[in-house]
Amino acid sequence: MPATSDTQLQKLLAHPSVWRGRSRAVVETISTGFTALDAGLPGGGWPRHGLVEILTPQPGIGELYLLLPVLARLSCAAPGRWCTWVSPPHEPYAPALESHGVALDRMLVVRTGLPLWALEQALRSGACGMALAWLPRVSPRAIRRLQLAAEQGRALGVLFRSQQFAHLASPAMLRMALDPVKEPGRHGARVTLIKSRGGSRAPIDLTWTAAAA
Amino acid sequence: MQHPRSYRLKFPEPAPAGPVDHLPGSSATPAVLRVRPASPPPKGPPPGPTGQAALKLEPRELWVAAHLPQLALLALRRPGDTRPLVAVDDQTQRIVDADAQARAAGVCAGMTLGAALATAPDIEPRARDALRERELMQRMAAIAAAFTPQVSIEPPDGLLLEIRPSITLFGGLRELCRRLRDACRADALLTQVGAAPHFTLAPTTLAALAAARAGARCFITDPAVLPARLKPLPLPVLRWPAEHNARLAAMGVHTLGELMRLPRAGFARRFGPELLADLDRLLGKRADPRARLTPRERYRGAFDLDHEIEDHERILQALAPMLAELERFLRVRQRGITALQCRFHHYRAAPTRCTLRLAAAEASAERFTRLLRERLATLQLPEPVRRCELRGGALRPLSLDSRSLWSPGEHGHASTGEMPSLVEHLRARLGPQALYGIRRVAEHRPERAWCVAEPAIDERAAARISSTPASTVSRPAWLLAAPQPLEAVRGRPRHQGRLELLRGPERIESGWWDCNDVQRDYYVAKNGAGALLWIYRECQGSRRWFLHGIFA
Numbered sequence: 001m002p003a004t005s006d007t008q009l010q011k012l013l014a015h016p017s018v019w020r021g022r023s024r025a026v027v028e029t030i031s032t033g034f035t036a037l038d039a040g041l042p043g044g045g046w047p048r049h050g051l052v053e054i055l056t057p058q059p060g061i062g063e064l065y066l067l068l069p070v071l072a073r074l075s076c077a078a079p080g081r082w083c084t085w086v087s088p089p090h091e092p093y094a095p096a097l098e099s100h101g102v103a104l105d106r107m108l109v110v111r112t113g114l115p116l117w118a119l120e121q122a123l124r125s126g127a128c129g130m131a132l133a134w135l136p137r138v139s140p141r142a143i144r145r146l147q148l149a150a151e152q153g154r155a156l157g158v159l160f161r162s163q164q165f166a167h168l169a170s171p172a173m174l175r176m177a178l179d180p181v182k183e184p185g186r187h188g189a190r191v192t193l194i195k196s197r198g199g200s201r202a203p204i205d206l207t208w209t210a211a212a213a
Numbered sequence: 214m215q216h217p218r219s220y221r222l223k224f225p226e227p228a229p230a231g232p233v234d235h236l237p238g239s240s241a242t243p244a245v246l247r248v249r250p251a252s253p254p255p256k257g258p259p260p261g262p263t264g265q266a267a268l269k270l271e272p273r274e275l276w277v278a279a280h281l282p283q284l285a286l287l288a289l290r291r292p293g294d295t296r297p298l299v300a301v302d303d304q305t306q307r308i309v310d311a312d313a314q315a316r317a318a319g320v321c322a323g324m325t326l327g328a329a330l331a332t333a334p335d336i337e338p339r340a341r342d343a344l345r346e347r348e349l350m351q352r353m354a355a356i357a358a359a360f361t362p363q364v365s366i367e368p369p370d371g372l373l374l375e376i377r378p379s380i381t382l383f384g385g386l387r388e389l390c391r392r393l394r395d396a397c398r399a400d401a402l403l404t405q406v407g408a409a410p411h412f413t414l415a416p417t418t419l420a421a422l423a424a425a426r427a428g429a430r431c432f433i434t435d436p437a438v439l440p441a442r443l444k445p446l447p448l449p450v451l452r453w454p455a456e457h458n459a460r461l462a463a464m465g466v467h468t469l470g471e472l473m474r475l476p477r478a479g480f481a482r483r484f485g486p487e488l489l490a491d492l493d494r495l496l497g498k499r500a501d502p503r504a505r506l507t508p509r510e511r512y513r514g515a516f517d518l519d520h521e522i523e524d525h526e527r528i529l530q531a532l533a534p535m536l537a538e539l540e541r542f543l544r545v546r547q548r549g550i551t552a553l554q555c556r557f558h559h560y561r562a563a564p565t566r567c568t569l570r571l572a573a574a575e576a577s578a579e580r581f582t583r584l585l586r587e588r589l590a591t592l593q594l595p596e597p598v599r600r601c602e603l604r605g606g607a608l609r610p611l612s613l614d615s616r617s618l619w620s621p622g623e624h625g626h627a628s629t630g631e632m633p634s635l636v637e638h639l640r641a642r643l644g645p646q647a648l649y650g651i652r653r654v655a656e657h658r659p660e661r662a663w664c665v666a667e668p669a670i671d672e673r674a675a676a677r678i679s680s681t682p683a684s685t686v687s688r689p690a691w692l693l694a695a696p697q698p699l700e701a702v703r704g705r706p707r708h709q710g711r712l713e714l715l716r717g718p719e720r721i722e723s724g725w726w727d728c729n730d731v732q733r734d735y736y737v738a739k740n741g742a743g744a745l746l747w748i749y750r751e752c753q754g755s756r757r758w759f760l761h762g763i764f765a
Contacts, residue, residue, distance in 0.1 A: 060744040060763035064690040090691035094653045094663030105669035107651050112643045127631035180743025
């Protein structure tokens, strides 16, 4: 009898929507393109659907390089998935994206006064594999909405925020802080997982191989 | 030849428009012209009463005529009318048609408005609305088009359908006629104005029309019996000019039977060959080809509201029947539209226009409603709305896809099918400029090496262009919309602290031919915070430093 209930329990615990604090969550993932990061993240990569927050001390320290491999992989897949950029701070530069293997015809840029609404539509529609958004201020409630929209539309939502919000609670499924590496001669960033379902606690150092250097 | 005026004292002048009510034996006691159908067409040409000309009738043709009696009044009638209604011609100020109440009060067609008002002061005269009349006839034609492609409108109030090829499809002549009648009865617009079209069937167009105008029951399939059956019909059903009718009446010719007895040569001499040709067409001795009515290839609808409304949801509700009609219009053609314009008319202010642009051809009313809801939410109305108008754009082929078993994103299902709807949805709310795709341009100048493009949501257009081999020179992922000047201390650029130049210079010198000459030395620099920047220095002039991109 205990044996049966144990197997049933195991079966139940293996369900993707059940996660226990001590174990790693079972999530559908896609490789980040960085071996060190894959090893540190729960499931071995970016979640296929859900909301990810990337917190940076200031914009422009390599947050896009972190995502270019997954952008390339999603947009060049057999049915290329769309990627929506909501209110990017500058123009996504086509030659650079192309040289990283991103399919430009799967990129959609949205510039609007209603970024939150646009992002939610993009995530919920099921049309996009990924949506990136730069929002100046988001309430935890709005993040919860976005998280649900991303799960419903089976899309990966990435929210870029300032590190001053790191201490605030957030319903996003994965939160990471990104810090620049200031050592001379090395170009990369240090990733610290603030919140993850069973990810590594130690900081992960990444080097931009494809970057300028 | 005597002037026809001299006869006017003796014979009453028939009304120019030939209203049915004036004809002997019309509405009250319809002349019954009834022949059993389905007798096989005769092999040889039957002898007609004026039959010198050989019968050239195509025995294959069978025409249904639909006549809308009192069309001028139908077009003017509004719900809640109680006073006797008369339609007045704006130019001549004469009565065109009067309803039963007005006729009972002594008003008849052809009277001047002054005379009519003197006879019956409580009548309600309204100017004739030719546009609305045409609209009613076009509605009839649209219904008829479901039964045969050969439909033509006989202005102002007649409709002709050639139905011989459709008989088998609809399960017999009687069944076809019954369905046609039912379809007209079921139509909302026709029922609303109280239109009761009169249908007749005959082997020639003019015969069917004449019988329909006379309000006679007519179901003739055999051309041989046509002359005999047309005999009792009064002359004005042919709608010849009034002066000819008057002259014929003066000659003692009042019915078609009497007309057919006249000698051809004399008739042609007195009345011209045109009328003789008409007579031949009536009896099927001369071909009477009709131009096919080609239905309008753009949708137009309008709706007058009972009262002014401002609320967006209520406007949407008011638009709903029109959108449903638009969907039917598109579905029967298997077409979609990519643009839909709404016009909201106000009391004083100029009409508000709002145009929906769709990324892909669409025909679903539900989709239009959803997009209009987003669009209306951002629309500022200067005044309450009194009338809504819908105009569909040019028709486009509609591609029909089967639905996928998987929901988008599941099991690697191609989700690209949802993209057009997302683009439309966002554009409806945010405006067309808010969304764009990006494209690579073969150019050396960095700001021109890319351009804004229409999102490639068309799957066929998005046939993957084999990507050019990755360039060896590195470019930043962000490009600033405009280069940002940097301050420099002793020739060294600064941006949030001192900049450390890592690589460079890369000289870009191009564009002398289009007056956007660029001569720059680009460097990759790292600032104090660890961000990699793409900066340049002008090669000429003041040699200033600029920030142009960020390796984010």
